[in-house]
Amino acid sequence: MKKITLLFIPIAAVISVAITLNGCVASQTVTAKSGTQLWGENCGRCHNSPSSSDFSGAQWEVIGTHMKLRANLTEDETNKIIAFFKSAQ
Amino acid sequence: MKTSSKYLVIAALLLSSIANKTTAQDSTQTEKNQKILMALPGNTKMLLTGVAWFGFHANMNDTIKTNVKNSFNTYGFSPMFLWKLSDKMFFESEIEINNGEMELEYAKISYKLNKFMTVGAGRMLTPFGAYGERWEPVHIEKFPNSHLRPNDDLLPDDTHLYWGAIMGIDVRGGIPLGSAKMNYSMFVSNGPLLSKDENGRPTGVVQYENLLDENNNNKEVGGRIGILPFSNSSLEIGFSGKHGLAGDIGDTVYENIGATATAVDFSYLKSIEAIKSTISFRGQYNTLTVDKANYYLTDSTTYTFDNTMKNYYAQFSIRPSMAHGKCIKKTELMFRYSSMALPKDAIWCPKDKNGKGGIITRMDIGLCYWLNWRSGLRFAYEITTMPDGTKQNQLLALLAVGL
Numbered sequence: 001m002k003k004i005t006l007l008f009i010p011i012a013a014v015i016s017v018a019i020t021l022n023g024c025v026a027s028q029t030v031t032a033k034s035g036t037q038l039w040g041e042n043c044g045r046c047h048n049s050p051s052s053s054d055f056s057g058a059q060w061e062v063i064g065t066h067m068k069l070r071a072n073l074t075e076d077e078t079n080k081i082i083a084f085f086k087s088a089q
Numbered sequence: 090m091k092t093s094s095k096y097l098v099i100a101a102l103l104l105s106s107i108a109n110k111t112t113a114q115d116s117t118q119t120e121k122n123q124k125i126l127m128a129l130p131g132n133t134k135m136l137l138t139g140v141a142w143f144g145f146h147a148n149m150n151d152t153i154k155t156n157v158k159n160s161f162n163t164y165g166f167s168p169m170f171l172w173k174l175s176d177k178m179f180f181e182s183e184i185e186i187n188n189g190e191m192e193l194e195y196a197k198i199s200y201k202l203n204k205f206m207t208v209g210a211g212r213m214l215t216p217f218g219a220y221g222e223r224w225e226p227v228h229i230e231k232f233p234n235s236h237l238r239p240n241d242d243l244l245p246d247d248t249h250l251y252w253g254a255i256m257g258i259d260v261r262g263g264i265p266l267g268s269a270k271m272n273y274s275m276f277v278s279n280g281p282l283l284s285k286d287e288n289g290r291p292t293g294v295v296q297y298e299n300l301l302d303e304n305n306n307n308k309e310v311g312g313r314i315g316i317l318p319f320s321n322s323s324l325e326i327g328f329s330g331k332h333g334l335a336g337d338i339g340d341t342v343y344e345n346i347g348a349t350a351t352a353v354d355f356s357y358l359k360s361i362e363a364i365k366s367t368i369s370f371r372g373q374y375n376t377l378t379v380d381k382a383n384y385y386l387t388d389s390t391t392y393t394f395d396n397t398m399k400n401y402y403a404q405f406s407i408r409p410s411m412a413h414g415k416c417i418k419k420t421e422l423m424f425r426y427s428s429m430a431l432p433k434d435a436i437w438c439p440k441d442k443n444g445k446g447g448i449i450t451r452m453d454i455g456l457c458y459w460l461n462w463r464s465g466l467r468f469a470y471e472i473t474t475m476p477d478g479t480k481q482n483q484l485l486a487l488l489a490v491g492l
Contacts, residue, residue, distance in 0.1 A: 029265075029267050029268050030265050030267075030268065030269075030270055030320055030322075031265055033320075041321050041322045042322050044358065044367075045322065045323075045325070045356065045358055046223050046224060046229060046356075047228065047229045047462065048459065048462040048463065049462065050462050050463075051462075055136075061134055062134045062135065062136040062171050062172070062173045063136065063171070065179050066171050066179070066181060068263070069179065069181075069199055069207060069209070069261065070222065070223070071223070071272075072261055072262060072263045072273070072274065073263050073272075074204075074205075074262075074263035074264065074265050074272075075204040075205070076265065077263075
């Protein structure tokens with residue numbers, strides 16, 4: 001029991017730090033966001049974020065689908081991010 | 090389709106797309122053409138990518154003077170093949186060649202059922218926790234090695250990872266929830282197996298690497314649910330669970346012994362202008378509980394124990410990504426703590442000075458110099474403490490290059 005309590009301390013700490021740091025961000029529905037913004041918020045969560053020039057338009061389609069599956073991104077945000085990459089080529 | 094007719098179709102499509110260039114339907118026409126082109130054999134979208142690595146380690150407190158203290162100890166290369174076969178169909182595969190040994194990490198075909206659900210089949214990474222599926226790949230892990238896990242060299246030979254690869258099927262997807270998001274993955278796969286000693290008797294250790302040699306008709310079932318409460322997706326918390334029977338079919342004593350695993354993972358990433366840096370927290374807590382049974386102590390005596398393994402790790406890193414210095418913004422400083430508690434009364438659990446089972450802990454401080462978004466030169470100083478107090482200190486270095 002003691003160890004479980006110990007585990008929840010860091011989790012609770014991270015959540016409280018996160019809530020405090022996010023306090024100043026106006027909440028916006030995810031579906032209303034642009035591809036650029038979604039790229040900035042999502043593509044650096046697990047690894048450093050790649051930039052649009054790292055791959056070609058066709059490659060971004062393959063990568064987009066791969067990341068949608070691996071990271072369980074929503075369909076809408078994936079499509080918007082792919083469109084952003086293609087337009088920024 | 091014959092090659093000649095295929096070229097005709099391609100030529101026609103190219104001509105029509107050129108002819109349409111100035112019209113308002115430009116993009117829709119191009120999209121249509123692309124769809125037709127993709128349906129032709131040989132025109133699918135494919136990407137070959139991967140990672141290569143080369144590592145060094147030095148033992149800093151080796152008391153046995155004759156042991157080799159340092160060596161270039163690891164090299165490898167993982168090509169990854171990705172095919173987008175159509176709007177609905179996707180294939181991904183990775184071959185890992187680690188220190189000369191080759192293994193097919195995963196080979197998975199996925200089919201999109203609708204916006205919120207894709208079904209997958211094949212050999213895949215277990216959707217359990219976040220580390221195995223998301224943070225372990227060599228070009229993603231920031232440290233030169235993984236944290237302390239149930240397959241570490243310091244642990245008894247056959248304690249195994251319980252979230253490696255599986256053979257089975259899964260469904261997964263992401264769901265928007267206003268200013269939040271959630272995602273899910275659920276799987277059914279071949280299940281675990283009770284490890285046996287040299288006399289063929291179970292020891293209470295469960296292993297998960299019997300990908301094809303299924304030992305009973307029960308299938309393991311499990312999954313993960315991820316919640317991203319903030320609209321900027323900076324925080325994700327995941328809850329995972331799985332259960333399967335581990336006993337051999339027809340084994341009257343152990344047939345119904347089941348193994349249940351749970352995990353909680355979290356990740357948080359934030360760029361803070363005031364310190365011109367990006368901070369990241371990550372961690373995962375796992376438990377594996379095997380149903381109670383009697384195991385052999387000697388040929389004639391048996392014993393039983395509370396068969397639960399618990400391990401966790403937490404990691405913090407900071408990178409001055411918004412700083413002006415060219416080198417400093419590519420440098421990331423990391424801290425990591427891991428702990429592993431094997432079932433303390435099992436005879437195979439490492440013991441403390443009084444002969445009681447105890448906890449192994451590991452602490453790392455590390456530095457990564459990023460050469461690009463997925464290549465980096467990493468260093469770590471690592472201190473592992475065994476239950477009896479003995480320490481193993483190591484210096485590790487790894488060059489990982491994304492391909």
